Amino acid sequence: MTIIRDRELIEDINDIPVALIVSCIKEHQAGIPRLNKLEKYYEGEHAILERPLAGEEMGLPNNKIVANHAKYITDISTGYTFGKPIKYEGEQIEPITAAYKEIDIVSHDQEMAKDLSIFGIGLELHFMSSDEVPIPKVTVIDPRQIFLVVDDTVEYKSLFAVHYYEKRDIDNEVIGWNINVYTESLIVKYFAKDIESGDYIMVDVLDHYHQKVPVVEFWNNEEQQGDFEQQISLIDAYNLLQSDRINDKEQLVDALLKLVGVSLGDTEDEQSETAKMIKKHKIIELPEGADAEWLTKGLNETEVEVLKTAIKKDIHEFSMVPNLTDENFASNSSGVAMKYKLFGLEQLAVIKERYYVQGLRERLKLFANILEVKAKAVKVSDVEITMIRNLPENELTIQDIVSLIGLVSNATLLSLLPFVEDATEEVKKLKIQLKEDRERNQQAFGFPTDPSDHPEDVTGDDAEIEE
Known part of the structure; x- marks a missing residue:
């Protein structure tokens, strides 16, 4: 969701026009419904839950089964790629690794990896802590509340970033919006009752010493898509099949009794009483020539199971996240044999790693800049970044x-x-x-x-x- 603008629209890079901010916010909000849908799927709020209730009015079952493959895909891909701490090696890198350890950067990377897997994009904000002796810190911001604006050159250099969120009163009622604009050296804070009105009130202007826009944007892949985003239609199909499967089972249990040549009674009360007696004693007496049988719907479980297996296989195949409960993973395999089974997942991890390392280098530069202000010499140009797969190994x-x-x-x-x-x-x-x-x-x-x-x-x- 990177927003691109012409650098010539900004005369002073530390004084972003309000009209430009409003325009970028509108563009950013246009993509929020997609992000909301992705989060709902991860949390188990799938389309099947909105299934019409018409069948229930006719007394038919309307089960809504959610098989949360979306969460499974995210958790497995994130755990495999980011399950172990990232290693940094290089000259004069100790001040940064010490700062990383102090703020528990490993947990931060896990949180960022989850956002990448769900939304396809993640953003982190760099700031100085409010301690008596401030230290550089970083936090993950919901991509629905923050965005980065870059120029339209081939380098896509950062122009500014905007973090906006609702302002609430003591009763938790929304009374407006806080808008924080981050430039290369300033943090400009605004308040607006209507985010799209352009009627922004400047609240404060603060200096920061990162020497760059203190927001880093991470991508999950070139398309900026989540790990399960392209499999949503397959996930919906699987949920629908399983729900209808349960519905068919319920209808089989609640089958109709067909009577030929006999009546249960002349009135509704007599029919109801006879039905209760049949249900209680499990016996029905019929006159000569009469007949009774259940009207049942024929179920071909074999065909349904084949279809279910095919859909589930497609979900795992196209997401490149294997089904670890499959019999292929049942035996005790060596580390090398396991890598062959996880070959598809490894290709996914390679793509995620390639784009994540780009963001890590931007993070290193920001930490280096702020540590230099604190008179700590840091060199990040030759830092080697190593991401280790979280794979069972023979010890x-x-x-x-x-x-x-x-x-x-x-x-x-x-x-x-x-x-x-x-x-x-x-x-x-x-x-x-x-x-x-x-x-x-x-x-x-x-x-x-x-x-x-x-x-x-x-x-x-x-x-x-x-x-």
């Missing part, structure tokens, strides 16, 4: 790892242990511990120690551990 045993001693570095060996988060740091800790143990033993036996031998001097990922 090496301790004996397997011990057998590799002398063949690979200590940092690599420690990285193979699942309970070690940072192998490099663990090597340093072990080196310090061994030196402290050696000094303690030397003092115990009266040997002199070298005062210049400090464990803090130990550096390097592949430093040898003294035995």
